[in-house]
Amino acid sequence: QQQVKQSPQSLIVQKGGIPIINCAYENTAFDYFPWYQQFPGKGPALLIAIRPDVSEKKEGRFTISFNKSAKQFSLHIMDSQPGDSATYFCAARGSYKLIFGSGTRLLVRP
Amino acid sequence: DAGVIQSPRHEVTEMGQEVTLRCKPISGHDYLFWYRQTMMRGLELLIYFNNNVPIDDSGMPEDRFSAKMPNASFSTLKIQPSEPRDSAVYFCASSLGPPGGTGELFFGEGSRLTVL
Numbered sequence: 001q002q003q004v005k006q007s008p009q010s011l012i013v014q015k016g017g018i019p020i021i022n023c024a025y026e027n028t029a030f031d032y033f034p035w036y037q038q039f040p041g042k043g044p045a046l047l048i049a050i051r052p053d054v055s056e057k058k059e060g061r062f063t064i065s066f067n068k069s070a071k072q073f074s075l076h077i078m079d080s081q082p083g084d085s086a087t088y089f090c091a092a093r094g095s096y097k098l099i100f101g102s103g104t105r106l107l108v109r110p
Numbered sequence: 111d112a113g114v115i116q117s118p119r120h121e122v123t124e125m126g127q128e129v130t131l132r133c134k135p136i137s138g139h140d141y142l143f144w145y146r147q148t149m150m151r152g153l154e155l156l157i158y159f160n161n162n163v164p165i166d167d168s169g170m171p172e173d174r175f176s177a178k179m180p181n182a183s184f185s186t187l188k189i190q191p192s193e194p195r196d197s198a199v200y201f202c203a204s205s206l207g208p209p210g211g212t213g214e215l216f217f218g219e220g221s222r223l224t225v226l
Binding site: 102 | 114141143151152154155165166201203208210214215219220
């Protein structure tokens with residue numbers, strides 16, 4: 001119940017494409033759903049986050065879609081750029097701690 | 111502003127040796143988390159502290175692992191004795207308030223541990 005399942009494990013898109021990364025959870029007590037971006041040799045950094053009372057949130061080229069009934073949420077990157085190549089983690093908060101998905105390695109080809 | 115500072119950045123040791131990883135959280139932050147990252151298991155939460163008090167250590171893999179936070183500006187994660195399967199990147203993170211509440215979770219750059 002404490003798990004967050006993330007897919008795909010890796011993703012390759014062309015510049016300008018729209019990569020989509022999906023996450024699913026079981027624990028309905030989770031109340032905050034962030035996405036983190038990690039570049040090689042660096043720690044993860046907060047990219048965008050959503051709460052379960054909202055179905056969509058956009059920040060620049062990044063959009064979270066949230067489906068409370070299905071217990072799923074996803075990250076869309078519009079007009080992806082080579083600089084977006086990184087590992088992306090979804091997470092969910094329960095009991096004041098963040099539980100992370102397994103990560104998606106995204107490569108955006110020029 | 112200095113972020114979360116971890117040391118050492120890289121550690122190579124032999125099986126059976128004691129390893130100590132160090133973390134200085136962002137000044138004023140009251141929550142501190144230790145995570146471990148591996149290819150197989152992703153980012154796993156090991157333990158977290160609130161106001162220097164350990165709150166949840168259910169992620170600590172076994173008794174060989176211990177963590178302390180003697181004051182608001184310093185924490186250690188110790189592995190004794192170390193084993194090859196402990197090889198991973200260990201991250202420390204801190205937040206002002208619980209992450210997602212009043213606070214954003216900020217990560218350090220990690221300590222890459224290799225146990226031979």
